[in-house]
Amino acid sequence: MLDPKLLRNDPERVAGKLLIKGYVFDVAKFKAMEERRKALQIDTQELQSIRNQKSKQIGQAKAQGQEIESLKAEMDRLAQDLKDKQQQFDGLQEELNNWLAEMPNIPHESVPAGDSEAQNTVIHTWGEPKSFAFEVKDHVDLGEHLQLLDFESAAKITGSRFTIMQGQLAQLHRALIQFMLDMHTRAHGYTEIYVPYIVNSDSLRGTGNLPKFGEDLFQLKTDSEYYLIPTAEVPVTNMWRDQIASAEQLPIKYVCHSPCFRSEAGSYGRDTRGLIRQHQFEKVELVQLVHPDHSWQAFAELTSHAEAVLQALALPYRSMTLCGGDLGFSSAKTIDLEVWLPAQDTYREISSCSNFLDFQARRMKARWKGHEGKPQLLHTLNGSGLAVGRTLVAILENYQQADGSIEVPKALVNYMHGTTEISI
Protein backbone atom coordinates (compact mmCIF):
# COMPACT_ATOMS: atom_id res chain seq x y z
CA MET A 1 0.00 0.00 0.00
CA LEU A 2 1.22 3.46 -0.78
CA ASP A 3 1.49 6.09 1.92
CA PRO A 4 -1.88 7.89 2.00
CA LYS A 5 -0.10 11.09 3.03
CA LEU A 6 2.07 10.97 -0.04
CA LEU A 7 -1.03 10.61 -2.18
CA ARG A 8 -2.75 13.55 -0.53
CA ASN A 9 0.25 15.83 -0.64
CA ASP A 10 1.32 15.26 -4.22
CA PRO A 11 -1.12 13.10 -6.18
CA GLU A 12 0.11 14.44 -9.53
CA ARG A 13 3.65 13.28 -8.89
CA VAL A 14 2.46 9.85 -7.75
CA ALA A 15 0.27 9.56 -10.84
CA GLY A 16 3.28 10.33 -13.03
CA LYS A 17 5.37 7.62 -11.40
CA LEU A 18 2.61 5.03 -11.52
CA LEU A 19 2.28 5.62 -15.23
CA ILE A 20 5.73 4.02 -15.62
CA LYS A 21 4.09 0.87 -14.35
CA GLY A 22 1.21 1.34 -16.74
CA TYR A 23 -1.23 2.28 -13.99
CA VAL A 24 -3.52 5.22 -14.65
CA PHE A 25 -4.37 7.12 -11.49
CA ASP A 26 -7.41 9.40 -11.67
CA VAL A 27 -6.13 12.41 -9.72
CA ALA A 28 -9.28 14.52 -10.04
CA LYS A 29 -11.48 11.73 -8.71
CA PHE A 30 -9.08 11.11 -5.88
CA LYS A 31 -8.96 14.76 -4.88
CA ALA A 32 -12.74 15.02 -4.86
CA MET A 33 -13.05 11.90 -2.71
CA GLU A 34 -10.37 13.09 -0.35
CA GLU A 35 -12.08 16.43 0.11
CA ARG A 36 -15.34 14.72 0.97
CA ARG A 37 -13.56 12.30 3.25
CA LYS A 38 -11.96 15.14 5.15
CA ALA A 39 -15.24 17.02 5.61
CA LEU A 40 -17.09 13.90 6.71
CA GLN A 41 -14.36 12.92 9.10
CA ILE A 42 -14.31 16.33 10.77
CA ASP A 43 -18.10 16.38 11.06
CA THR A 44 -18.26 12.85 12.43
CA GLN A 45 -15.58 13.45 14.99
CA GLU A 46 -17.23 16.65 16.12
CA LEU A 47 -20.53 14.87 16.66
CA GLN A 48 -18.75 12.13 18.55
CA SER A 49 -17.13 14.70 20.74
CA ILE A 50 -20.49 16.31 21.56
CA ARG A 51 -21.98 12.91 22.27
CA ASN A 52 -19.20 12.08 24.70
CA GLN A 53 -19.67 15.36 26.55
CA LYS A 54 -23.43 14.95 26.82
CA SER A 55 -23.07 11.42 28.03
CA LYS A 56 -20.87 12.62 30.82
CA GLN A 57 -23.42 15.29 31.68
CA ILE A 58 -26.13 12.68 31.93
CA GLY A 59 -23.99 10.59 34.18
CA GLN A 60 -23.36 13.57 36.46
CA ALA A 61 -26.98 14.69 36.46
CA LYS A 62 -28.10 11.19 37.32
CA ALA A 63 -25.63 10.97 40.17
CA GLN A 64 -27.07 14.19 41.59
CA GLY A 65 -30.60 12.90 41.20
CA GLN A 66 -31.52 15.46 38.55
CA GLU A 67 -34.01 14.96 35.74
CA ILE A 68 -32.37 13.49 32.62
CA GLU A 69 -35.23 12.82 30.19
CA SER A 70 -34.81 16.08 28.25
CA LEU A 71 -31.10 15.41 27.90
CA LYS A 72 -31.86 11.94 26.60
CA ALA A 73 -34.26 13.32 23.99
CA GLU A 74 -31.52 15.65 22.80
CA MET A 75 -29.18 12.70 22.52
CA ASP A 76 -31.63 10.79 20.36
CA ARG A 77 -31.50 13.47 17.69
CA LEU A 78 -27.73 13.71 17.97
CA ALA A 79 -27.38 9.97 17.69
CA GLN A 80 -29.35 9.93 14.46
CA ASP A 81 -27.18 12.66 12.93
CA LEU A 82 -24.08 10.86 14.04
CA LYS A 83 -25.23 7.56 12.61
CA ASP A 84 -25.88 9.13 9.20
CA LYS A 85 -22.55 10.90 9.07
CA GLN A 86 -20.71 7.87 10.36
CA GLN A 87 -22.21 5.65 7.70
CA GLN A 88 -21.29 8.07 4.95
CA PHE A 89 -17.79 8.39 6.31
CA ASP A 90 -17.29 4.64 6.74
CA GLY A 91 -18.58 4.00 3.25
CA LEU A 92 -16.30 6.53 1.65
CA GLN A 93 -13.33 5.42 3.71
CA GLU A 94 -13.86 1.84 2.58
CA GLU A 95 -14.10 2.94 -1.02
CA LEU A 96 -10.82 4.82 -0.68
CA ASN A 97 -9.16 1.89 1.06
CA ASN A 98 -10.25 -0.53 -1.63
CA TRP A 99 -8.89 1.78 -4.27
CA LEU A 100 -5.63 2.16 -2.40
CA ALA A 101 -5.32 -1.61 -2.00
CA GLU A 102 -5.36 -1.98 -5.79
CA MET A 103 -2.74 0.64 -6.47
CA PRO A 104 0.71 -0.77 -7.25
CA ASN A 105 3.95 0.32 -5.66
CA ILE A 106 5.88 3.22 -7.14
CA PRO A 107 8.87 2.07 -9.18
CA HIS A 108 12.30 3.22 -8.02
CA GLU A 109 13.91 5.95 -10.12
CA SER A 110 16.51 3.52 -11.47
CA VAL A 111 13.79 1.36 -13.06
CA PRO A 112 13.88 1.71 -16.83
CA ALA A 113 10.77 2.68 -18.76
CA GLY A 114 9.09 0.09 -20.92
CA ASP A 115 5.93 -1.90 -21.18
CA SER A 116 7.18 -5.43 -21.71
CA GLU A 117 9.94 -7.92 -21.04
CA ALA A 118 11.68 -6.69 -24.16
CA GLN A 119 12.63 -3.44 -22.44
CA ASN A 120 14.31 -5.09 -19.46
CA THR A 121 17.98 -4.14 -19.32
CA VAL A 122 20.99 -6.41 -18.85
CA ILE A 123 23.14 -5.60 -15.81
CA HIS A 124 25.78 -8.22 -16.41
CA THR A 125 26.31 -11.73 -17.65
CA TRP A 126 28.28 -14.42 -15.88
CA GLY A 127 29.86 -17.52 -17.37
CA GLU A 128 30.17 -18.67 -20.95
CA PRO A 129 27.46 -20.77 -22.53
CA LYS A 130 29.18 -24.06 -23.27
CA SER A 131 29.46 -25.16 -26.87
CA PHE A 132 28.41 -28.72 -27.46
CA ALA A 133 29.98 -31.01 -30.04
CA PHE A 134 26.66 -32.78 -30.48
CA GLU A 135 23.01 -31.90 -30.95
CA VAL A 136 21.72 -30.77 -27.55
CA LYS A 137 18.55 -32.28 -26.16
CA ASP A 138 16.11 -30.40 -24.00
CA HIS A 139 15.45 -31.47 -20.42
CA VAL A 140 12.26 -33.30 -21.34
CA ASP A 141 14.04 -35.55 -23.80
CA LEU A 142 16.94 -36.03 -21.43
CA GLY A 143 14.71 -36.87 -18.48
CA GLU A 144 12.47 -39.21 -20.42
CA HIS A 145 15.46 -40.88 -22.07
CA LEU A 146 16.78 -41.62 -18.58
CA GLN A 147 13.27 -42.82 -17.69
CA LEU A 148 13.36 -40.63 -14.63
CA LEU A 149 10.94 -37.90 -15.70
CA ASP A 150 7.32 -38.75 -16.35
CA PHE A 151 4.77 -36.17 -17.43
CA GLU A 152 2.26 -38.70 -18.72
CA SER A 153 1.68 -40.38 -15.38
CA ALA A 154 1.38 -37.01 -13.68
CA ALA A 155 -1.22 -35.97 -16.24
CA LYS A 156 -3.14 -39.15 -15.53
CA ILE A 157 -2.99 -38.75 -11.78
CA THR A 158 -3.74 -35.05 -11.74
CA GLY A 159 -3.62 -33.15 -15.03
CA SER A 160 -1.39 -30.97 -17.14
CA ARG A 161 1.50 -28.98 -15.72
CA PHE A 162 2.47 -31.60 -13.16
CA THR A 163 5.34 -34.03 -13.18
CA ILE A 164 6.83 -37.10 -11.57
CA MET A 165 10.53 -37.59 -10.95
CA GLN A 166 12.14 -40.85 -10.02
CA GLY A 167 15.40 -42.30 -8.77
CA GLN A 168 18.52 -40.27 -9.20
CA LEU A 169 16.66 -37.37 -10.74
CA ALA A 170 14.39 -37.07 -7.71
CA GLN A 171 17.50 -37.36 -5.62
CA LEU A 172 19.26 -34.62 -7.54
CA HIS A 173 16.20 -32.45 -7.10
CA ARG A 174 16.32 -33.01 -3.35
CA ALA A 175 20.08 -32.50 -3.29
CA LEU A 176 19.62 -29.08 -4.85
CA ILE A 177 17.29 -28.06 -2.06
CA GLN A 178 19.73 -29.21 0.61
CA PHE A 179 22.62 -27.54 -1.15
CA MET A 180 20.85 -24.20 -1.42
CA LEU A 181 19.59 -24.25 2.18
CA ASP A 182 23.06 -25.07 3.47
CA MET A 183 24.66 -22.27 1.49
CA HIS A 184 22.23 -19.63 2.65
CA THR A 185 22.23 -20.67 6.30
CA ARG A 186 25.97 -21.29 6.58
CA ALA A 187 27.52 -18.73 4.27
CA HIS A 188 24.88 -16.01 4.00
CA GLY A 189 23.50 -15.79 7.52
CA TYR A 190 19.86 -16.73 6.94
CA THR A 191 17.72 -18.56 9.46
CA GLU A 192 16.03 -21.61 8.02
CA ILE A 193 12.30 -21.61 8.54
CA TYR A 194 9.48 -24.08 7.96
CA VAL A 195 6.01 -22.63 7.44
CA PRO A 196 2.44 -23.58 6.53
CA TYR A 197 1.77 -24.13 2.84
CA ILE A 198 -1.81 -22.99 3.27
CA VAL A 199 -2.50 -19.37 4.19
CA ASN A 200 -5.50 -17.19 4.90
CA SER A 201 -6.60 -14.19 2.87
CA ASP A 202 -5.16 -11.65 5.33
CA SER A 203 -1.69 -12.97 4.63
CA LEU A 204 -2.22 -12.74 0.88
CA ARG A 205 -3.44 -9.19 1.25
CA GLY A 206 -0.31 -8.39 3.25
CA THR A 207 2.06 -9.37 0.48
CA GLY A 208 -0.15 -7.86 -2.23
CA ASN A 209 -1.41 -11.06 -3.92
CA LEU A 210 -4.93 -10.06 -2.97
CA PRO A 211 -7.28 -8.41 -3.74
CA LYS A 212 -6.04 -8.09 -7.31
CA PHE A 213 -4.50 -11.43 -8.25
CA GLY A 214 -6.76 -14.06 -6.78
CA GLU A 215 -7.07 -15.82 -10.12
CA ASP A 216 -3.37 -16.79 -9.94
CA LEU A 217 -4.01 -18.75 -6.74
CA PHE A 218 -5.44 -22.12 -5.84
CA GLN A 219 -8.19 -21.56 -3.31
CA LEU A 220 -9.25 -24.42 -1.07
CA LYS A 221 -12.88 -25.43 -0.88
CA THR A 222 -13.22 -25.03 2.86
CA ASP A 223 -15.36 -22.86 5.10
CA SER A 224 -12.33 -20.75 5.93
CA GLU A 225 -10.85 -18.70 3.12
CA TYR A 226 -7.70 -20.74 2.60
CA TYR A 227 -5.26 -20.73 -0.29
CA LEU A 228 -2.23 -22.78 -1.30
CA ILE A 229 0.85 -20.59 -1.20
CA PRO A 230 2.12 -19.30 -4.56
CA THR A 231 5.52 -18.75 -2.89
CA ALA A 232 7.02 -19.02 0.60
CA GLU A 233 7.24 -15.23 0.54
CA VAL A 234 3.63 -15.11 1.71
CA PRO A 235 3.82 -17.10 4.96
CA VAL A 236 7.38 -16.04 5.76
CA THR A 237 6.91 -12.30 5.35
CA ASN A 238 3.60 -12.46 7.20
CA MET A 239 5.43 -13.82 10.25
CA TRP A 240 5.89 -10.15 11.06
CA ARG A 241 2.38 -8.98 10.28
CA ASP A 242 1.09 -6.87 13.19
CA GLN A 243 4.44 -7.18 14.90
CA ILE A 244 6.98 -4.65 16.10
CA ALA A 245 10.60 -5.76 15.93
CA SER A 246 13.28 -4.22 18.10
CA ALA A 247 16.24 -2.52 16.42
CA GLU A 248 18.53 -5.28 17.71
CA GLN A 249 16.56 -7.93 15.83
CA LEU A 250 17.30 -6.32 12.45
CA PRO A 251 18.03 -7.38 9.84
CA ILE A 252 15.70 -10.37 9.89
CA LYS A 253 16.80 -12.93 7.29
CA TYR A 254 14.92 -16.12 6.53
CA VAL A 255 15.54 -18.87 4.03
CA CYS A 256 12.63 -21.18 3.38
CA HIS A 257 12.20 -24.16 1.14
CA SER A 258 8.61 -24.79 0.14
CA PRO A 259 6.46 -26.06 -2.67
CA CYS A 260 4.71 -23.31 -4.62
CA PHE A 261 1.30 -23.61 -6.22
CA ARG A 262 0.19 -21.42 -9.10
CA SER A 263 -2.90 -21.66 -11.22
CA GLU A 264 -1.13 -20.14 -14.23
CA ALA A 265 -4.43 -18.73 -15.38
CA GLY A 266 -3.83 -16.67 -18.48
CA SER A 267 -0.70 -18.52 -19.53
CA TYR A 268 -2.42 -21.21 -21.56
CA GLY A 269 -0.20 -22.36 -24.36
CA ARG A 270 2.93 -20.86 -22.81
CA ASP A 271 5.75 -23.18 -21.83
CA THR A 272 3.46 -26.17 -22.07
CA ARG A 273 6.42 -28.48 -22.52
CA GLY A 274 8.51 -29.57 -19.58
CA LEU A 275 9.26 -28.33 -16.11
CA ILE A 276 9.50 -24.62 -16.81
CA ARG A 277 5.93 -23.70 -15.90
CA GLN A 278 4.23 -26.07 -13.49
CA HIS A 279 1.27 -25.76 -11.14
CA GLN A 280 3.49 -27.17 -8.39
CA PHE A 281 7.19 -26.54 -8.00
CA GLU A 282 9.79 -26.26 -5.26
CA LYS A 283 11.57 -23.06 -4.41
CA VAL A 284 14.14 -21.95 -1.88
CA GLU A 285 13.14 -18.45 -0.97
CA LEU A 286 15.16 -15.68 0.67
CA VAL A 287 13.22 -13.14 2.69
CA GLN A 288 14.58 -10.12 4.54
CA LEU A 289 12.93 -7.54 6.77
CA VAL A 290 15.29 -4.66 7.32
CA HIS A 291 15.77 -1.13 8.62
CA PRO A 292 14.44 1.31 6.00
CA ASP A 293 17.85 2.96 5.60
CA HIS A 294 19.47 -0.33 4.60
CA SER A 295 17.08 -1.89 2.15
CA TRP A 296 18.99 -1.03 -1.02
CA GLN A 297 22.17 -2.46 0.41
CA ALA A 298 20.20 -5.52 1.52
CA PHE A 299 18.77 -5.76 -1.98
CA ALA A 300 22.24 -5.91 -3.51
CA GLU A 301 23.30 -8.54 -1.01
CA LEU A 302 20.20 -10.66 -1.42
CA THR A 303 20.64 -10.64 -5.19
CA SER A 304 24.28 -11.66 -4.79
CA HIS A 305 23.20 -14.53 -2.53
CA ALA A 306 20.97 -15.88 -5.28
CA GLU A 307 23.77 -15.42 -7.81
CA ALA A 308 26.16 -17.32 -5.56
CA VAL A 309 24.07 -20.47 -6.09
CA LEU A 310 24.30 -20.19 -9.86
CA GLN A 311 28.01 -19.53 -9.63
CA ALA A 312 28.60 -22.51 -7.33
CA LEU A 313 26.77 -24.68 -9.86
CA ALA A 314 28.77 -23.08 -12.69
CA LEU A 315 25.59 -22.24 -14.58
CA PRO A 316 25.93 -19.31 -16.99
CA TYR A 317 23.41 -16.56 -16.31
CA ARG A 318 22.67 -12.90 -16.72
CA SER A 319 21.00 -10.41 -14.41
CA MET A 320 18.28 -8.09 -15.66
CA THR A 321 16.62 -5.00 -14.30
CA LEU A 322 12.91 -5.28 -14.92
CA CYS A 323 11.37 -2.31 -16.69
CA GLY A 324 8.34 -0.51 -15.27
CA GLY A 325 5.80 -2.47 -17.27
CA ASP A 326 7.25 -5.84 -16.26
CA LEU A 327 7.59 -4.95 -12.60
CA GLY A 328 5.38 -6.80 -10.12
CA PHE A 329 2.51 -5.11 -8.29
CA SER A 330 4.22 -4.72 -4.91
CA SER A 331 7.78 -4.23 -6.08
CA ALA A 332 9.73 -0.96 -6.27
CA LYS A 333 12.56 -2.67 -8.13
CA THR A 334 13.17 -6.20 -9.31
CA ILE A 335 16.26 -7.89 -10.65
CA ASP A 336 15.68 -11.16 -12.43
CA LEU A 337 18.42 -13.74 -12.78
CA GLU A 338 18.17 -15.68 -16.02
CA VAL A 339 19.98 -18.95 -16.52
CA TRP A 340 21.30 -20.17 -19.84
CA LEU A 341 19.28 -23.01 -21.37
CA PRO A 342 21.16 -24.47 -24.34
CA ALA A 343 18.16 -26.30 -25.78
CA GLN A 344 16.14 -23.10 -25.91
CA ASP A 345 19.26 -21.19 -26.94
CA THR A 346 18.24 -18.43 -24.54
CA TYR A 347 18.28 -17.22 -20.96
CA ARG A 348 15.26 -18.04 -18.78
CA GLU A 349 14.21 -16.60 -15.43
CA ILE A 350 15.39 -18.66 -12.48
CA SER A 351 15.26 -16.06 -9.72
CA SER A 352 13.44 -12.83 -9.10
CA CYS A 353 14.76 -10.50 -6.40
CA SER A 354 12.64 -7.57 -5.27
CA ASN A 355 12.74 -4.65 -2.90
CA PHE A 356 9.24 -3.70 -1.79
CA LEU A 357 10.35 -0.84 0.46
CA ASP A 358 7.51 -0.21 2.94
CA PHE A 359 4.73 -1.22 0.54
CA GLN A 360 4.10 -4.67 1.98
CA ALA A 361 5.01 -3.58 5.50
CA ARG A 362 2.32 -0.92 5.44
CA ARG A 363 -0.26 -3.44 4.33
CA MET A 364 0.66 -5.85 7.08
CA LYS A 365 1.74 -3.36 9.76
CA ALA A 366 5.20 -4.88 10.06
CA ARG A 367 7.18 -2.38 12.07
CA TRP A 368 10.32 -1.87 14.08
CA LYS A 369 11.09 0.41 16.97
CA GLY A 370 14.31 1.78 18.40
CA HIS A 371 14.79 2.84 22.01
CA GLU A 372 13.48 6.26 21.11
CA GLY A 373 10.73 7.43 18.87
CA LYS A 374 7.70 5.89 17.29
CA PRO A 375 7.40 2.52 15.59
CA GLN A 376 8.32 2.74 11.92
CA LEU A 377 7.54 0.51 8.97
CA LEU A 378 10.13 -2.06 8.00
CA HIS A 379 11.31 -2.62 4.47
CA THR A 380 10.71 -6.07 3.02
CA LEU A 381 12.66 -7.90 0.32
CA ASN A 382 12.72 -11.31 -1.17
CA GLY A 383 14.25 -13.36 -3.92
CA SER A 384 14.39 -16.91 -5.12
CA GLY A 385 17.57 -18.62 -4.21
CA LEU A 386 16.67 -20.46 -6.45
CA ALA A 387 13.63 -21.90 -8.17
CA VAL A 388 14.52 -25.57 -7.76
CA GLY A 389 12.64 -27.03 -10.72
CA ARG A 390 14.18 -24.60 -13.14
CA THR A 391 17.61 -25.16 -11.62
CA LEU A 392 17.15 -28.85 -12.33
CA VAL A 393 16.24 -28.01 -15.92
CA ALA A 394 19.40 -25.90 -16.21
CA ILE A 395 21.58 -28.67 -14.84
CA LEU A 396 20.10 -31.32 -17.13
CA GLU A 397 20.60 -29.18 -20.18
CA ASN A 398 23.96 -27.61 -19.35
CA TYR A 399 25.53 -30.78 -17.97
CA GLN A 400 24.27 -33.19 -20.63
CA GLN A 401 26.73 -35.46 -22.37
CA ALA A 402 26.72 -36.91 -25.87
CA ASP A 403 25.16 -40.20 -24.76
CA GLY A 404 22.30 -38.47 -22.96
CA SER A 405 23.78 -38.96 -19.50
CA ILE A 406 24.11 -36.08 -17.04
CA GLU A 407 27.27 -35.06 -15.25
CA VAL A 408 26.58 -34.17 -11.63
CA PRO A 409 27.89 -30.66 -10.86
CA LYS A 410 30.91 -30.83 -8.55
CA ALA A 411 29.16 -28.86 -5.82
CA LEU A 412 26.43 -31.51 -5.66
CA VAL A 413 28.51 -34.69 -5.70
CA ASN A 414 28.65 -34.90 -1.91
CA TYR A 415 24.93 -34.29 -1.72
CA MET A 416 24.55 -37.21 -4.16
CA HIS A 417 26.67 -39.43 -1.93
CA GLY A 418 29.47 -39.51 -4.45
CA THR A 419 27.48 -40.03 -7.61
CA THR A 420 29.19 -38.17 -10.44
CA GLU A 421 26.97 -39.08 -13.32
CA ILE A 422 23.32 -39.90 -13.93
CA SER A 423 22.84 -42.42 -16.71
CA ILE A 424 20.70 -45.34 -17.67
Add this chain to the structure above:
RNA sequence: GGAGAGUUGGCAGAGUGGUCGAAUGCGGUGGUCUUGAAAACCAUUGACGGUUGAUCCCGUCCGGGGGUUCGAAUCCCUCACUCUCCGCCA
Protein backbone atom coordinates in the same frame (compact mmCIF):
# COMPACT_ATOMS: atom_id res chain seq x y z
C1' G B 1 -15.98 -35.35 18.17
C1' G B 2 -17.54 -34.15 23.77
C1' A B 3 -16.81 -30.74 28.21
C1' G B 4 -14.76 -26.40 30.16
C1' A B 5 -11.53 -21.79 30.49
C1' G B 6 -9.54 -17.77 28.05
C1' U B 7 -8.11 -13.50 24.25
C1' U B 8 -6.66 -6.32 27.70
C1' G B 9 -0.70 -1.62 26.09
C1' G B 10 6.50 -4.04 23.85
C1' C B 11 5.68 -8.29 27.60
C1' A B 12 3.13 -10.18 32.11
C1' G B 13 -1.36 -9.11 34.40
C1' A B 14 -5.77 -6.32 37.23
C1' G B 15 -10.21 -4.29 35.89
C1' U B 16 -18.02 -6.63 35.42
C1' G B 17 -22.12 -0.24 32.99
C1' G B 18 -20.22 6.45 33.80
C1' U B 19 -13.41 11.31 35.13
C1' C B 20 -10.83 3.66 32.39
C1' G B 21 -6.84 4.51 27.36
C1' A B 22 -7.15 1.38 31.40
C1' A B 23 -4.16 -0.45 38.28
C1' U B 24 0.36 -3.00 39.15
C1' G B 25 4.90 -5.41 37.72
C1' C B 26 8.68 -6.13 33.91
C1' G B 27 10.96 -3.78 29.85
C1' G B 28 12.26 1.25 27.51
C1' U B 29 13.73 6.49 28.27
C1' G B 30 15.48 10.66 31.49
C1' G B 31 17.50 11.76 36.27
C1' U B 32 19.65 11.10 41.55
C1' C B 33 23.55 8.32 43.75
C1' U B 34 28.67 6.27 41.94
C1' U B 35 35.64 7.16 39.89
C1' G B 36 32.68 4.03 36.30
C1' A B 37 29.01 0.25 36.15
C1' A B 38 25.36 -2.54 38.77
C1' A B 39 21.80 -2.12 42.57
C1' A B 40 18.50 1.26 44.82
C1' C B 41 15.42 5.51 44.45
C1' C B 42 12.57 9.46 41.60
C1' A B 43 10.20 10.81 37.11
C1' U B 44 8.48 9.43 32.43
C1' U B 45 6.67 5.84 28.76
C1' G B 46 0.45 2.58 24.17
C1' A B 47 -1.11 2.56 18.84
C1' C B 48 -3.59 4.80 14.83
C1' G B 49 -6.04 8.95 12.73
C1' G B 50 -7.91 14.31 12.31
C1' U B 51 -6.20 19.38 13.09
C1' U B 52 -1.57 22.36 13.71
C1' G B 53 4.41 25.59 11.86
C1' A B 54 4.82 22.77 16.48
C1' U B 55 2.24 21.92 21.06
C1' C B 56 -2.58 21.99 22.89
C1' C B 57 -6.90 19.81 21.41
C1' C B 58 -10.34 16.18 19.23
C1' G B 59 -11.64 11.16 17.57
C1' U B 60 -10.94 5.73 17.31
C1' C B 61 -8.87 1.33 19.39
C1' C B 62 -9.24 -3.66 25.43
C1' G B 63 -9.24 -10.76 19.45
C1' G B 64 -12.86 -9.63 14.56
C1' G B 65 -17.98 -8.30 13.37
C1' G B 66 -22.93 -7.00 15.04
C1' G B 67 -26.39 -5.53 19.03
C1' U B 68 -28.48 -3.39 23.90
C1' U B 69 -27.77 1.57 26.38
C1' C B 70 -27.88 8.57 26.98
C1' G B 71 -23.10 5.95 27.94
C1' A B 72 -19.69 -0.62 26.94
C1' A B 73 -13.04 -3.30 28.19
C1' U B 74 -17.37 -4.43 31.36
C1' C B 75 -24.11 -6.86 29.26
C1' C B 76 -26.11 -9.85 24.73
C1' C B 77 -25.33 -12.42 19.81
C1' U B 78 -21.85 -14.26 16.35
C1' C B 79 -17.14 -15.61 14.23
C1' A B 80 -11.91 -16.57 14.75
C1' C B 81 -7.98 -18.07 17.66
C1' U B 82 -5.50 -20.03 22.27
C1' C B 83 -5.40 -23.30 26.47
C1' U B 84 -7.08 -27.62 29.75
C1' C B 85 -9.49 -32.43 30.25
C1' C B 86 -11.78 -36.76 27.69
C1' G B 87 -12.20 -39.56 23.08
C1' C B 88 -9.96 -40.68 18.29
C1' C B 89 -5.67 -40.64 15.23
C1' A B 90 -0.88 -39.68 11.82
